[in-house]
Each structure stands twice: as structure tokens, then as C-alpha cells.
Amino acid sequence: MLLPALVQAASVKNVRMWLAPDHARLVFDLSGPVTHKLFTLQGPDRLVLDIPRSQLKTQLSRVSLAKSPISAMRSAKKGSTLRIVLDLKESIRPRSFELKPNDQYGHRLVVDLYRKSQKASPPVKSAAVNQQRNIIVSIDAGHGGDDPGALGPGRVREKDVVLAIARRLKTLLDKEPGFKGVMTRSGDYYISLRGRTRLARKKNADMFVSIHADAFKNPRAKGASVWVLSPRGASSEMGRWLARRENATDLIGGVGSVSLDDKNKVLKSVLLDMSMTASRADSRDVGSNIHRNIARFAKMHKKHVEQAGFVVLKSPDIPSILVETGFISNPDEARKLKTASYQRKMADAIFRGIKAHFYNKPPAHSWVAWKKRGGKGRSQVVLPVVASKPVAAGSSRYKVVSGDSLSRIASRHGMSVARLKAMNNLTSNTVRKGQWLTVASGSAKVRRPVSQPTSRYKVVRGDSLSRIASRHGMTLSQLKSMNKLRSNTVKVGQRLRVKARPAPPPVVRYKVVSGDSLSRIASRHGVSLSALKAANRLASNSIRIGQVLRIPAS
Numbered sequence: 001m002l003l004p005a006l007v008q009a010a011s012v013k014n015v016r017m018w019l020a021p022d023h024a025r026l027v028f029d030l031s032g033p034v035t036h037k038l039f040t041l042q043g044p045d046r047l048v049l050d051i052p053r054s055q056l057k058t059q060l061s062r063v064s065l066a067k068s069p070i071s072a073m074r075s076a077k078k079g080s081t082l083r084i085v086l087d088l089k090e091s092i093r094p095r096s097f098e099l100k101p102n103d104q105y106g107h108r109l110v111v112d113l114y115r116k117s118q119k120a121s122p123p124v125k126s127a128a129v130n131q132q133r134n135i136i137v138s139i140d141a142g143h144g145g146d147d148p149g150a151l152g153p154g155r156v157r158e159k160d161v162v163l164a165i166a167r168r169l170k171t172l173l174d175k176e177p178g179f180k181g182v183m184t185r186s187g188d189y190y191i192s193l194r195g196r197t198r199l200a201r202k203k204n205a206d207m208f209v210s211i212h213a214d215a216f217k218n219p220r221a222k223g224a225s226v227w228v229l230s231p232r233g234a235s236s237e238m239g240r241w242l243a244r245r246e247n248a249t250d251l252i253g254g255v256g257s258v259s260l261d262d263k264n265k266v267l268k269s270v271l272l273d274m275s276m277t278a279s280r281a282d283s284r285d286v287g288s289n290i291h292r293n294i295a296r297f298a299k300m301h302k303k304h305v306e307q308a309g310f311v312v313l314k315s316p317d318i319p320s321i322l323v324e325t326g327f328i329s330n331p332d333e334a335r336k337l338k339t340a341s342y343q344r345k346m347a348d349a350i351f352r353g354i355k356a357h358f359y360n361k362p363p364a365h366s367w368v369a370w371k372k373r374g375g376k377g378r379s380q381v382v383l384p385v386v387a388s389k390p391v392a393a394g395s396s397r398y399k400v401v402s403g404d405s406l407s408r409i410a411s412r413h414g415m416s417v418a419r420l421k422a423m424n425n426l427t428s429n430t431v432r433k434g435q436w437l438t439v440a441s442g443s444a445k446v447r448r449p450v451s452q453p454t455s456r457y458k459v460v461r462g463d464s465l466s467r468i469a470s471r472h473g474m475t476l477s478q479l480k481s482m483n484k485l486r487s488n489t490v491k492v493g494q495r496l497r498v499k500a501r502p503a504p505p506p507v508v509r510y511k512v513v514s515g516d517s518l519s520r521i522a523s524r525h526g527v528s529l530s531a532l533k534a535a536n537r538l539a540s541n542s543i544r545i546g547q548v549l550r551i552p553a554s
């Protein structure tokens, strides 16, 4: 007997998996639209996907399950329904949705498996070199996962090129004293546009840089460009077009309809107005630094920084820029963008632009601000009201070597493990080779004048209570109770009691990186070449990468 084909059957043609730190995304490529049902079963944990009137036209075993929460994937037929069962290694929170075709793919069914055990990644520790905080730069490699971004000749994909440049930028920032780079994505997976700015805020970023590469219908279009958020709409036709294209990636990635809907328009526009002005001025400043640097080796699309309504630039409190590194649709630029040397040049141009900006306008309490003052004093801190308890010994810095343990280091410096952990804000007992720790200096030759339990901080423009708290190593509730605050609002000029940061240690050490010279290190630390040589008993001017130098007090 022949069954009438009432409804077109669909088939699953292919299955792909993308691994993000907090979830795994399975994408089923389909021959046509489907409906589906998803449910979990326990003992053992399983996730079941039912797709009516469908059949499997691929092998599930082709998908690599390594590092995913899935231990096995199998399929069965229940009448005309295709059932796919995922055996799980851990319990997960599932989410699923169907996607319509776009330029890159046909009909798809997406299943996200969110890990429950995933601990929220802690904000980057601000306390760093000399207990003055690092400047945190959030580096955003555009696109990723199912969203390849722009495609160029020779199968060059924007998502790969921009991740490579982003990684090089992170390396440069991490090598630079006083700076730290944090990536929004560190692999080939997708993050929503709002998710990217949310991550930057979670890490207390001082600056957000999104890295992209263009494509245009006309393969002759070329040139790099630097963008900041426009006050109202886009300043050029190109900007409008680009913003539409970059913002549309959320739809390709699949979560656009959720993340882009704006439930709280009124509140948002009020907040934006309040702090946007300051952050836009900084964005333009750092943007033009970078524009100038890139113009030295690349053709620029415009003579100046351009403006458009990119979603990723809409953080009211974090200066944000977007760099289009070139046209991947232009064969000439695509070829260059693929090479390590060009990627390095691009990362270096962005890095130097950021560094120049922050040396010009260092945030309060940053290591760069402290360095600019010649390594003395503390910023914006009114001397303590309460001063007490002389401290027996000073402190110095110790670099963890292979074979060290926290307890050995503590006993060697005559300290308890608890004190050592407290001094370095450590939450676990693990240390890694090369890590710098603040330790009590046994000889107690250097005496710190007094311990300073609290000091005062004056609120500046752009501050929020939570940022002030984290910057002083306090929780929001500690800060509020210390100041008997009932709400989270603060006003510019208001003085708050905060935990005092310990004084910077008397001895500073510096690890030589590639490209350093003795005279550069000396000038960067405000000491003379001869003083630097004397402090390290150097006979010649040659140094090697990785060598640790004592920086004498200037």
C-alpha cells in the first residue's frame, strides 16, 4: 500500500557542534522546516530530541564529542518521528530553537546545552603590579561558531582572521606592565552582541575593542576603518550599511530575537545620557590614536574615525571602539589579512593606540597612573582618619619557581599560609611557576610607616558603586555598609570610605620581554641607566628575554 505524501518529510543532513566555555551548541542542518520536541530524562541523564516526519541522512558518530557534556549520541525511529538521544556526562540546562535559511546555511535546528556546574568566571583581579590595578582591555573577536562573518576569496573567514589578531593583541597587552587583555571569546564559538558587552562589564573592563573585517559586493572595495558609536544613527551611508550587517550577525548566530529586544527603553536612554558623553570622548580619542597607527602601513577607508550604530559599542560606561581591519572580499587585502606578519602589525597598531591613550589619561588607582607620578603615593586618596598599628616588617615580591608550594614559600618568609594568601588575595592554595607574590621581607630593613585600614575616595564621573567596590577589593555590600548607603546611586564629588590599599612594595622587579633594551627599561621606570646597571651588577648593556631585573627606587 502506498502512503499519500501529505507533508513533506525533512531530513537531517549534517550535525555540527560548537564548544563555548559555558555551553555546547549542536546545529542540525535540515533539508526543510521541521517542528521538534525536546525533553530531559534522569538516571542516567539524557536529552531527547523528537523531530516528527523526519529521517537521519548523516552519521551521528561523525561529530566529535570530546570536551562536550555529551558522552554518546544515538538515534531511533518511532513511527515517522526521528528520535535523537544524547547521553550526558553531567546534568545540563537545554535550550532549542529552529532557524530559517540565510546566506550561509539552510534550515537549522539548534540545541544548546548549558553547563550547570560552570562557575561564573571571577572578575579579573585588579590588584596587580605594585598593588596598583591593571588597566583591563576587553578584546572582542567578532562572530564565531556558526557565524563565520565575512567570507573572502580562498576560503578566508572573518571569524578566524579576527580571532588571530585578537589573540596577538592580548599577548601584547599581557606583556605590558599595568595592562591586561581579556577575550570575549577565546575559541570558535558564538556569543551574542549584548553578551559580549556584558562580559566586558563583568570583567570590569576599562575599554572595549571589537575586531572585524569587512566584505562588500564590489571586490575592489578596500581599506581599514575605525568606528565609534554615533550619537544618533550613522554618520555615513557606509556606516549604516555596515552597522546593519554587523548587527545582523545575532540573527545568524541564532539568539538575536532574544538579545536584541529592548524591554527597558526609557531607563536605558536615561542611563545612556548620563555617562555616554564621557565615554564617547574617550572612545574617539583612543580611536583616532589607532586610526593614525594603522594608516602608517594600511590604506584607510576614511581620513578619520567614523561613526555608526553598532550594538557592541553601546556600553554607556565603557569606552568602546570597533576596528574593521580591512576588506576580506578584496583579494589583495584578504591575502594580507591571512598572514601572521600583517596580523601582528594590526595588533601592534591597536595596542600602541590603547597604550598611548591610557598613558595620557590613566584611570585613578591604576598602575599606569602610579607610574606616571614616578611610582609614588596614591591617587585620589585623602590621608586616613584612623592610623594605627605599626607594621613589623615590610614586604617584597617573590617569583614562584618550579617545585614551590604555598606553604614552603610562607615558611621561608616567616609567614603563615593564611597571611600569605590574604596578602595576595588568593582563594586557593595553588600557585603557578612565574607568578609574583607579595611576601613579608624577613630582614625587616624596610619599615612601612603605618598600616592604613581605611581611606577616602572621591567619586569621579563614570563611577558606579560596584566598580568602586571592586577597585578597592571590597564587595558592594561592604562598601554600602561602611558608608551607611541605602541605595546604589552615588554622585560625582561624593566622598566614600574605602578599604585602603597597602602601600606599594619597596622593591620592584621587571621581567625582560622581547624588544626591550636596558635603556628603554630604565627610562620607562624613571631611573638612570647606570643606577639600573648598578642595582643588577651588570657589566654590559646586554640583557636576555625572561631575565628578571631589580628596579631601584627612583
Ligand SMILES: [Zn+2]
Binding pocket: 142, 143, 149, 150, 158, 211, 212, 213, 246
Ligand atoms: Zn564583522
